[in-house]
Amino acid sequence: MTEKQEKILNAALTLFAEEGYRSTSTSKVAKSAGVSEGLIFRHFGNKEGLLEAIIKLGEERAKELFADIVLEPDPKELLRKYIELFVLVSKDKDAIDFWKLQFKIKWELEIYGEHKMEAIEEALIQAFSRLRYNHPEQEANLLLTLMDGLATRFILQEQFEMEETIEFLKQKYKL
Structure with missing residues (x-):
């Protein structure tokens, strides 16, 4: 991606x-x-193409965030890394700004993009299976939903402290 394309995407986002x-x-x-x-039209076709590029950028960044987690062979470590991911992201101002903007667009246009979560969902299911949970799919779904809710609260509630909840989740899963 060229510097001008990045400027366009950042401005649009x-x-x-x-x-x-x-x-x-x-x-x-x-x-x-x-x-x-005209440069926007040349690179992105139209406004919808610009939106698609922004959504794709979010999907790529999500894959980058999840890459280390989905490759983790130890199921407890995988769960710990996933649960602690949001604490790490919350300490990076640029990352916070990027994800806040992504969430706002998602809410306005009612686009969830659940396919970007498929790899992490499968990794969580496998981790819960290897840890012999009775309902690994439901545990994975529960954890994904909880973490999505935590991210939403963090974005919308200015003084939300997620560390206490993260610690509770780590205790719940004995990590």
Whole structure:
């Protein structure tokens, strides 16, 4: 990706999240990015193409975040890494800003993108199976849902402290 494409995506992500996807024009994105509107069309086709690129960027970053976790052979360590992932992300200001914007777009357009969670879901199911949980699929689903809720609260509730809940989850799963 070129530097100008990155500028366009960053500007679009920020504007879509702040003003809403439907309310943001490509001319406004171009002005914010310091490029011509024609350059947006050349690289992304149209506003929908720009949105697709932003969503794809989120999926790529999610894969990067989950890569070390899904490759972890020890099931308890896999669970610990997944549960602690959100604490690590919460300490990175750029990552927080990126994911906040991704979540805002997801909520506005009612796009969940559950396919980006498939690899981590399968890894969690396998971990719970290897740890002999009675219902590994349901445990994985529960943990995914809890962590999604924690991420949502962290994003929406300014002073939310997730560390206590993370510690509780680690105790629950004996990690």
